[in-house]
Each structure stands twice: as structure tokens, then as C-alpha cells.
Amino acid sequence: MVQDAILESGPDLQMETPDASRRDTARAEALPARHQQVAGLLAQLATTGRAFLLYDIRNDTVRRALRNLLDAFATTLAAEPQLRLDMGPFEIFFDGRRVYLDRDRERSLAFRLYRDGVRALVFRQGFDADELARLLEVLSLRYTGIHQHEDDMVTLLWKAGLHHLDVIAVEGLAPESGLVAADSVARASDPRPYLPEDVDAEPVGPTLEVAPERLEPVPSTLAGLRAEVGPGRLPEDALLLLAGIVRALEDPEEGLCLSEALHLCEEIRDFLMSADSLPELLRFVRQLQALSRFDAPWDPERHASAVALLVSCGSDRAVRRLVHSIPVVDPLLRGELVEILDVVCSDPLTAVAEALAVEDRPSGRAVARQLLEHYGRRRGAQLRERFGSAQGRVAADLLRSIAGLDGEETASFVAKQAAHPDPEVREEALWHLERTAHSSALGHALVESVRRTEGEQRRRLLALIERSRDRRFVKPLVVLLHAGVRDLAEARELARVVGRLEGEAGLARWTPALTPVGRFFRRRLPGTPAVQVTAAAAVAEIPGEPATHLLELALSAAAAEARPWIEELLEERATAGARERP
């Protein structure tokens, strides 16, 4: 309820003038406990109302602020069943004491309320979470939104229908009387009708008369009518308005120009530019297409304006908005989005890639990747080229899209990225390789990647190679081994894979390295400890007694550095063998 203000002026109501310093926050005053509680509540309300400027609504910070605010209201209203807050330009007063002060006109809750004419707010018990949500909606809109002369704080609070909050208001920021009053007086003495004299000559409706009856409309029918002005109908309303505007524009009797309606079309465009309204946005685009084709000799600029409007639907900004609006719960590419982009974007792949580069929301990125995959099917080279100049998360996203394309070229490309200098790209590539069936196209790329990586990523690549069971990997891996590895652990990992791939056929390769040479007690294994460990690791993966015997023989003649490794291999082998025996 909105009431006219009846200010209670009294000795304790000290209002600051706006001449005071610009930015100030309430200093801690010696307030009684109940005033302090209210002060805390207001500080919380002001902070939360501003939070949406700084953080995404879903952010934990916002959530915490909301929780604290809910608690603060519950506690305060339990103690003060009727909480009246009086507004000053920068202050808020409770029971005669100042409990809020902020002279920053951008931040101040009091200023926002006071400027629009709010002079007091009275919260009553029963003010619950739902009403708080509506109050915050109003406060945050007024913090962030531009007025456009449609509503102010008073009308927004009234429309919010807060049954447990009374708003006492005056006209707010208003011109002094004088000019206005004089005009009113002048007008009152000269009431001119503004409608034409002959307007009554128009036939008004039917002339037939039928006595009315008292009917009771069915509740569901009334609900259906009300639903016509529900928020869910807004996109449809926007299109129907546009259809009406277009009809007017096509009427030669009216002779209207599109330029006069262009801004409205842009507003409708921006409103519909959301993943929630894709079918309506597609219809909007189709309407514009039809409009651009209509021949209007009285409006020579029309075609160009309509085309420009169409193209603006596919601008970088528009595509970014669309991508950003993809809902969390439904990150799937919808056909309407592709249809729209196909009509309005001259280069949808680039537009989407640009949007992806700045999009943080996982759902938006997911759909953007799917779009890139779709457009990449025809323009894979362009996609790979973009990837080449990207970094980090963006590059990883692009790679994910590339990985969705068919063809051996793609598989090989992805495999090569397993050795990419960027860790996010490497991770993305590995993730895909681990979920892709092996093909011969991957061969060289995998080996190259093994050569250029180390540590955990090399291990994952070797696992992929082993999984392939493709013996063609043996030779290049052996070459890699011979070229030298960083340490014995790495040698062992590489050799084990070779051993598993080659099987018994590998015994002949490794036997010379594990056969002692020399005389009597001075018989030793040839080669460096690294060579010995490499050979032992490979043989350890070969089943059968000959391999076991070779290892045991090698152990006795191995270099001191290699011996523990060979011992460990034999133990693992023995353990594995014990597990296999029934």
C-alpha cells in the first residue's frame, strides 16, 4: 500500500543536507541494542541490493548475503513487529535515531528511495522470504536499470504487491510549483477538447440490441484470459506487436517509414535474443526478411534498414548474448539456433568462436562447441586455424569441437595435440584419445606425442599405445628407447609397453642385453644400467619360463644400479604368477 507522506517532524529527526561530503559511511554510534540491530539489517539490505551489480546471482557470495539478510529480517521483525523506517536524502531513521548513512549517491539505499519520493517504509511481521525477494528485485532493478520514465521506486514497490510492507511517499524529485501551478490554472480555464468534432459521427459498434443475462464465467476460462498477460506470453506479444507494426508499414495509406519504428524493432530483437525465445527469435528473423522484401516506394531506405537490422541479429554482440543465455539445465544445441545463425550471420563459425572465447558459463560453452562442431564439418580447416592461434581454455574448447568432426585427419590432429605446449590443450587431447577407438591414423601422431611429453601425460599416451595392441608401435618405441630416456623409471615404463606389445617375439631382441659375458666370476651383463633395466622391463612382460630364466640369469650379473630394478620385476612377476595359479 502506498500512502501520502505525513512526516513526523520532531526534535530527534536530524536530516543532513546534501552539501555534506560525497562519500561517507555510517560511523559507529552509541546506539541502543535494538537500533543497532536495525542498523545491521539496513547495512545488509543495502549490500545485498548492490550485490547483483558485482556478482552473478548464483555466486556463493550472493547466496551468503541473501541468507544473512533473511536471518536479519526474521530476527529484527521478531523483536519489532512493526518496523518503521523514515527516509532522509542520505539517511534512514528508526525511532528517532539515525541507523543508516551513505552519502554516495550511486550506492546509497536511502538516496535511491528518497529521490523517488519514498519517505517511510513500514515492515510488518509476516514479511517473508517471498516478499523479500520481490523487494530485492525492485531495489536491484533501480540500482542497475535505467528509468526510461516507465516506473520509479514508488510504482515498482506498489506493483510488487508487498502486503507486509507499507510505502509512504510523496512525488519525489519534483519541480517547484510556480511554473507548474500557473500552467494548471491557465489550462483549467480553457478546457479544449482534443478529439475531432466529427469523431462521434463514426458508427459505434452494432445497432442490434439483445437483453443481457447475468452469467458466471467458468474459472478456468478466466484463468486462460489472465494467462494472456502472463510473463510467459511476452515473446509472443512482442511478435504480434511487430506483426501489427509491419502491417502498418505495409499500408500505403499510412505512408510510414521503417526508420521511425527501428528502435522498437531493436528493442524487440534484444528482448528475444535469448536461448529461452529461440522459436520466437526465428519468427522475428523471418518477419524481418519479409519486411525487407516488401516494396514500399514511399520509404526508399526501408530495404537497407531492414537488412541492417537482420544483420545486427548476427552481430558479435548478438551471438555473445545468445550463447551467454543458454540455460544451465539444457546445454543442448537446438535446431532453431542454427537456423537463426544461418540466416543472420555471414560467418557463423567466426562469430561463435568469438563468443566462445569470452564465455565463462559451462552451458554456453557447451552449446558454442556444438555449434563449432556443426559449422566445422564444412570448414574444418578454418576451425583448426583458429585453434592454432588460441590458448588455454579457449584452445581446449576449440579442440573439443574439432574432436567431434569425423575423419582420420581429425583423429591425427587431435593426437598431435597431446604434445601441445599448452597443458589445457594436452589434457583435452588426452581425454579424447582415451575415449576414441584406436586407428592407424593415430600412429605417428601418438609416437610423436610420446617423444615430446613426459611424466603423467607420457604414461597416459603409453597406455593408449598399449591398448591399441598394434605391434607397429614397437619399432618406433625401441628407437625412442635407444635415443635415450630421462631416467630408469621412464625407461622401464616405455620398455614394458614394448614388451607387452611384442610378446614372445621380443625375447630374441632383448636376450643379448640380459646375457652375461665375461669369464667365471667376472661375468657381467653388457651395456649400461639403463640398457639392462630397459631390457629386463621388456622381458618381464613376456610370459613363460624362458623369460623368467633370462631375468634370473640377468639379475646375478646385473650392474649394482640395475639390480634392484630387476629384483622388483622378478618379484612382480612371481606375484602375478601366484595370482594366476589356481
Added chain:
Amino acid sequence: MSTLDLIQDRLEQALRGAGQGDDREIAAHVRDEGHRLAFLLNGLVRATRLYALENDALSGPAAELSAVIGSLVDRLGVVNLALVEDQAYVNDVRLRVRPLEQFALDQLSAEFARHDIGGLSIHHRLDPGRAKLLALELAGPAAAEQPAAALRARLASIGDVEVSGPWRFRIGDEAEQQGPKTHADVLARAEVAVRDTLERVAVGWMPNPLRIRRVVIDLVESLRQRPERAAVAPFAGRVGTSERHLLSVCQLSLLLGRDLGLNEATLSDLGVAALLHDIGYLTSKRPAGHAVAGVWLLMRQRGFSEAKLRRLRAVLEHHDEDLPAPSRGRDTSLFARILHVADQYDRLVAPFHGRLGDSLAPPRALARLWAGRGERFDAVLVALFARALGFYPAGTLLELSDGSWAVVERAGTGREGWQRPVVRIVRATDGTVSPAAGTIDLAQGGALGVMQVVEPGLAGAGIAAACRTALTAVAD
């Protein structure tokens, strides 16, 4: 879902729906351009004191100022520059001024203060020539008497520039505010607001929806307390004025909307649409084109909102159901259909230019709407309307069974009262013409009943006046 989840959901939806991103972008643009506007205007004002109007030295600044004004008008529809104490606002966006720049703003404030004005509203683009003239007038001497009015008169020759009084945050006289408003107060303020709107539109300026919304909110509140006030609306207000018709259609629409169960926020949107539904007559070359002309006027308001969208549709479509069959009622919006019923009823019972003999008795007007149910008028809406107004709507002149004449003040309640309204005698059995002190509820089961409806043309001036007096008291 927890309470917090629900709150976050709601806020996310609301902010998304408000086009938050766009608002920030527009606000940033307005802030930047508004800053330029204020400083260019101040600069040009000072320059006109140094150079003659024809001097080339003024050409550049005037062109810049013209361009900035054009850019803002294109974006905002109308540009309002308000200087309030030490601050400047352009369309509600406060300009950020660095400390070193404050002096220039203070200079402009001082110029405004000399003329006793607080702001300018610019309704269309100004070419450089008019921009120079504007600066010249601001730089000129202030009139000794009523300087603001004098400046306004001089600016009228430039066109498209409006001045407003000094702005302030009200502090001093607020203790004088009254308590709850009477319906008469509400109607009086609404009439002034509507007339002001019509005058502005007549000279090509944009209406101010906020001011209209404030009076509509008052109307919604007032009708919530006593819905019967709406039914007498066609017979209240000054006969022969457009304001009367617009206020009547507004109140009848609110009555219908309330019976339909629309919430109050939606009712306020409906009311604003109703008050503006005929402004197209002011600029249309032909009456049949007033719907399109009205939309073209209202469309100048920038900024997307649900209210504006529905208002535009309502104004554009409020005669759609009068169209020939193939085009009739094609997806006509609910607001338009409501306005259509209210508009047609009011025009039947109280023609625009108020010639008594031209008006139809309310029951006959209702019967015409009823005959058009389902074809020319939404069937459900007409049924609701008839249920609310009663068989004998307010304003009907009845001859009662005892020979007296009475005017219907309001429908009776429930089924019983629908055809037995509450009336007030305006012509006694002995022929005395005067509104009686009290009302008679014909549903109370007395012997008195309705003989017939008296056509307005047969009433005579005395009885018509007595009816108006009685009905005005209902409105109060």
C-alpha cells in the same frame, strides 16, 4: 528447492527479464553523452555572450551540441536534463563529474537559476541553428517577473524545448501533505495529468508514462475501495472533454480487469494504456488511422518493458474487432479487447462531445454490446462487464412503479440484485426535481419496482443535472 534457491531463481529471472545488460549499456551511453551535453551547452551559452550568432566561432560548438542532442534523442526519445543542487541528471542517470569539472556544472546551474528553471526537456533533434538559439536564450537576461514563464515563451519559437521549475528534494513543505486521498482528488489530479499529456502530444512531445502511472495507481486504489465508482465514470467529469472520455474508459477498463482477476500491477498497466488509447487522434490525418498514429506516438518512448509492449498492442488493436471479418480480432490482445468494450460503452452512453440526445441509455448500450458478443466483442469480457454493471447500469434513468424517476447509482449485489439496483429519486411523484437525500435498494423486497427506462433525450436539463449531482456523490 530451498528458500534461497527460490529467491535466487526469482531474482535471476527478474534481472534477465529487465534486460539488465542493455540497461547498463544505455546508462553508460547516456552518462557519457549527457556529460557532453551539459558541458557543451554551458560552453555554448558562454560563447554566445562573446560572439554574435552568425560568427563562425559558434558553428563548431553548435554542431557538436546538435549532434549530441540528436544522439541522445535517438536513444532516449526525449532528453531531460535536470540540475538538482550540485548534481546533473540526464533521464534519471546521474552524470559523473570530476571535481575540476564541477565549476562548469555550477555555471550552468547558475544560468538555469537566473531564469528560475531547473531543467530542460528536448523532444526532437535540434539543428545547429536552433541549438545556438537555445544557448542564446539561456544566456540572455532573465525577465524580472516570472522569468521561467518568460523563457518558456521565448523558447516556444525555437520549438521542441520545454523547461521545468527548479528541482529539489522535497523537505520543507512535506508536512503539509494530506492523508488519504478522496476519489474527487484522485480524479482531479488525473484530469490534469491527462490534459497535460494531450497538450504535450498535440505539440509533438512525448507523454510521460510515469506521471500517468502514478494517477492510475491512485485510481486502482480508489476503485478497490469502492468499485461502483467506475460504473458512474461516464457521467462524471466535465462534459464535452476528451479527458472525461479517457478517464471513463480507464475506470471501466479497471473495473473489467479487476473482475477478470488481473493483479494490481497488470491493472496499472491496463489503466495507463486506457488513458493513452486515443492520443492518436491528435496527430492522425484521418480518424480511422488514430490507432496506428497513437502507436507511432507512444513508440517514441525508448526502453523495453512489459508495460510498454502491452500498451502499444492495446492502442494499436483496440479497434481490431471492428474490422471486416477476415481481419477481425486476429490475435487481438486482452488489453485491446478490454479497451474495446469499455470504449464502446462509454461512447454509447456519453458521446465525446456530449450532446445529450445522442447518448444511449446504459441498458441499451449494454444490450448492444451483448448483441455483439463473440463477434464484435469478447464474449467473456462482455459477460463480466454486464455482471459488474447490472441489468440497469449506473446512470440509467428509471421510471419507478410509483411514477417517480430515479437514477441508478449502482447495481445490486448478487443474483437477486442484478436486476434490482440501488437508485436515488431525482423526480418525485409530485414532479419535484431534486436528488433525494437517501437511496433506495430495489432488491430489498419493497413494493417499488421498475416500470421502464427513460431515454436520456427525454430527461430534460433539470433532471440531467440532478442525475449528475447524484452520480458525482457516488464517485466521491
